[in-house]
Amino acid sequence: MSSFDLYVAGGIAAATIGGLYCVKATRNNTPPWAKASIWRTINEFGNNPVKFLLEQRKERGDIFRVNLLIFSITFVIGAKWNRWLLRETNEEDASFYEAVRDWHHGLIDVAHNFPGWQERALKAMSAALNAPIRLEKMSKYFLDVAVPTYQSWEAETSIPLFDFGSELVLRAVLTTLLGPTFVHEHGEELVPIVKSFERDIGHPSPMFLPLWATGVGRRLLKTRKRWRELIEAEVVARLEDPARCKKAGDYLSYLLTLDDAERYMDCYGEHIITAVTASHANSDGTFAWTLLHLLRNADLLAEYENEIRSHPPLEGRYPIKSMPFSEACLRETGRLYTNLVLLRWVYRDMVAPGGIMIPKGWLAASPLVTHRDPEIYPRPEEWDPHRFLSDDSATSSSTSYASKFRNHEFVQFGYGRHACLGEKLTHCLLRETLWPTLIDNYRVEVVDGVVAGEGLSDVGVEATFSEGLGTTFGEREVWIKVTKRDVPLSEEATSSV
Ligand code: HEM
Incomplete structure (x- = not known):
């Protein structure tokens, strides 16, 4: 059995619960689900997650949820949301340590x-x-x-x-x-x-x-x-x-x-x-x-x-x-x-700016998706170090590394x-x-x-x-x-x- 088959088999067991959860979530001001069937989501997210997330951002905006059958992730994409998630939320609401612990399947629980x-x-x-x-x-x-x-x-x-x-x-x-x-x-x-x-x-x-x-x-x-x-x-x-x-x-x-x-x-x-x-x-x-x-x-x-x-x-x-x-x-x-994702674990439903209700569970920023935004990085798919050399980083020019860092555009x-x-x-x-x-x-x-x-x-x-x-x-x-x-x-x- 391949990793993918195993993943799907486990997911089917959880699908019923997931389905109930989806119905409940859409009643609140929760972010929309990705616009793709669950099979397409798993397949495309599995093969090329950056492409999938970029497409979903176009369809759904900066916040959306991705259902991966055995778990789902709420994505917050772009500079404004990088700032919110990585700087403004706290451990009690969106926990880095809990995300790391959970991701290690109990192997680091003692520490x-x-x-x-x-x-x-x-x-x-x-x-x-x-x-x-x-x-x-x-x-x-x-x-x-x-x-x-x-x-x-x-x-x-x-x-x-x-x-x-x-x-x-x-x-x-x-x-x-x-x-x-x-x-x-x-x-x-x-x-x-x-x-x-x-x-x-x-x-x-x-x-x-x-x-x-x-x-x-x-x-x-x-x-x-x-x-x-x-x-x-x-x-x-x-x-x-x-x-x-x-x-x-x-x-x-x-x-x-x-x-x-x-x-x-x-x-x-x-x-x-x-x-x-x-x-x-x-x-x-x-x-x-x-x-x-x-x-x-x-x-x-x-x-x-x-x-x-x-x-x-x-x-x-x-x-x-x-x-x-x-x-x-x-x-x-x-x-x-x-870094496709920087993960946090949300202990209970929390309210994000704009009154958006972030559901309990996985929450993620995506450096790779932010970094492919053509409005921040022209010719985003080109490896060109000159883009970080194009001016004096002491200036406030929007192309400098310092400015990109300050604006939460470089993660x-x-x-x-x-x-x-x-x-x-x-x-x-x-x-x-x-x-x-x-x-x-x-x-x-x-x-x-x-x-x-x-x-x-x-x-x-x-x-x-x-x-x-x-x-x-x-x-x-x-x-x-x-x-x-x-x-x-x-x-x-x-x-x-
Ligand atoms: C190219 C190399 C590296 C990159 C791109 C990188 C990137 C990152 C990022 C993005 C985070 C933040 C994670 C989050 O907010 O979820 C992080 C955290 C961290 N990195 Fe690195 N890292 C690199 C190398 C290293 C090295 C060499 C160490 C040495 C031990 C290190 C130790 C850590 C630690 C301990 C944290 C967690 C900080 C905490 O507990 O709050 N990283 N890294």
Whole structure:
């Protein structure tokens, strides 16, 4: 049985209840349902949700509900509604944490329910992942992962960009979260576990069957158990040596330097699972898509190479504050490939601006749909980093990134209370180390997997929503070849003198 069949089978069981619910909902000032039969909705939403939601927005306006048989989602689309949902609603009404908990099918309930843990974890992440001195250490970790990985890529005839890119990013973020020694010892075991966890968590079966009842569910339970074992053993060892934690640069060590660290013993394993997913799920696709777009467009690649030429690294780190083109590339990939939905759980019917009654249940903003609005982004389906370079971001021009961010038209890293805690870390990871280290030191070419005319801006492959959380992957693999340059780009000027 395919995922889709399972999904439908489970949905039929819930359809009667859903039907009753639909009748009740239309009596109030609730948003309209999408204008499509339920079968068309499931099929089209499943295949190309962005296209489906864009069409529904035209038909139904900025707020509508999508019935996916076993659950439904109320969508609020566009800048005004991004502001409302992400900045103005509160946890008690539209909960981010409950959405994350529910979406993990009970796997993170212990940490979720532990008194004081959410606040502690939020504060800890914010401090540990954003202080300049810590970012500097993490950047060094990234470099220590990237350099040998690129050497190993060079030894291969070709490598699969999405898969190996995802693994590289995963090893880098695991190192940041857990430290190099831990990843050295457990990386071989953890990488496949995380990959299968990310695939399984998005599978439909845990939505309507208990975890123990399916292979996917049992795998998820096994993964949680193993994570908890590994992390708890590590926590016990580190707590015996507090001086080591103080010196170390990784996130787990930081957590253990906080007061009363033993009290939260039951939370660390589950928390680390969510931290790994949060840090990996969007960075891996961003890594691969940006490279692929650059490799498929000689002019844009030349522009990126020139930026590297004129900004040599210092101890391996590139001075990204003065490298606007790479920043624009990161933004443009986020605009086109990242986050179909940002979900909230509405505990009881709530009133939105205009007296609209948002029903209890799932509520979502859609960055990807906002980002395809031609009134905000002319030529919306074109990957063009210049759109974020077209003027000085200090001005209030409506085309600048700063203005788009202020106006809630650009949602790559979210807004408000739950805005991304890893935005700076992502710039460190991708712009300061992974991309420039590769392009500076290696010639990279696409050798297989692309088809002329496919994908946005002829990138050669369509995005798929059936794999990858957060940021999409390519619907098939793309193969690249990397060859060491005789002289790195950033040393060309000095070597020719
Ligand atoms: C390209 C990379 C990334 C993108 C596009 C991204 C995007 C986002 C977005 C849109 C949100 C808001 C979710 C919502 O409002 O529903 C978010 C939240 C979050 N992100 Fe990221 N993220 C990225 C990388 C990272 C990294 C590297 C980390 C490191 C741990 C991280 C940690 C988090 C955390 C912890 C939250 C939840 C904050 C909370 O609990 O309130 N992210 N991210």
